[in-house]
Amino acid sequence: MTAISKESADGAAPVLVWRDLPTAPAVRGSKSLFMTEAAGQGLSPGREMLYVGPEPAGERVAEALRVPSGAEVVARRKVMTVREVPVRVATSYFRADLFGGTRLAEQGFVTPTLQSAIAELGHVFGRAEEVLQARPASPYEVSVLRLEPGEWVVCITRASYSEDDVPVHVLETVCAASRHMFRVRQAAGHDTF
Helix, strand or coil, rough: CCCCCCCCCCCCCCCCCCEECCHHHHHHHHHHHHHHHHHCCCCEEEEEEEEEEEECCCHHHHHCCCCCCCEEEEEEEEEECCEEEEEEEEEEEEEEEHHCCCHHHHHCCCCCHHHHHHHHCCCEEEEEEEEEEEEEEEHHHHHHHHCCCCEEEEEEEEEECCCCEEEEEEEEEEHHHHHHHEEECCCCCCCCC
C-alpha cells in the first residue's frame, strides 16, 4: 500500500509510513524490517545506529527479558528516516548473561540479520508478543524524532522467545504518531466476524 500524505504549510508533503501488525514473516526476516517496508511503499529510507552498549533495563523490558528492573542489558538503538526525516527510534534489548560478549554486543549493524545472529547462538524462534501503547513523547524522543513538544508517539514492544521459552530479544520501536499509519491484520485461521 502506498503512503498517504497531504501537503504541509510549506508545500512539502509530510512523511507518512505504513506499519503492518503483525509484520509479514518475509519482511520480519529481511535484512531490515524498516528498510524493506519503506522501500516497498516507494519511500527513500535511511537508518543510523545511535548506540550499542550496556544500559539498565526499564520495567517493561526487564519483565519481557525476565531480569530485575534496572539490570544491565545489551541495547542496540537506531533511528530510521524517510527523506531524511526521522520517523522511528528502534531499540533491541538482549539479556547480558546470554548475549554479552557476542557480536550482538558489538558496534555497527549485525549482518546479514539480527535473527541469523541469534540463531547462530543456538536459539530457535518459538513465539513473539507485541504490545502497542500511545503516549506523549519523552524529551529524548522529541529531540531525536524532531517532534513538537506535546506530540505523541506509538510505542510497539515486541518480545521474542525461543522454542525453549527463553526471552532472546525485545524490540522497542517508538514511532512518531503523526508520521505513521498502522494496519492490523487478523491472525490466520481465526476468521470470525
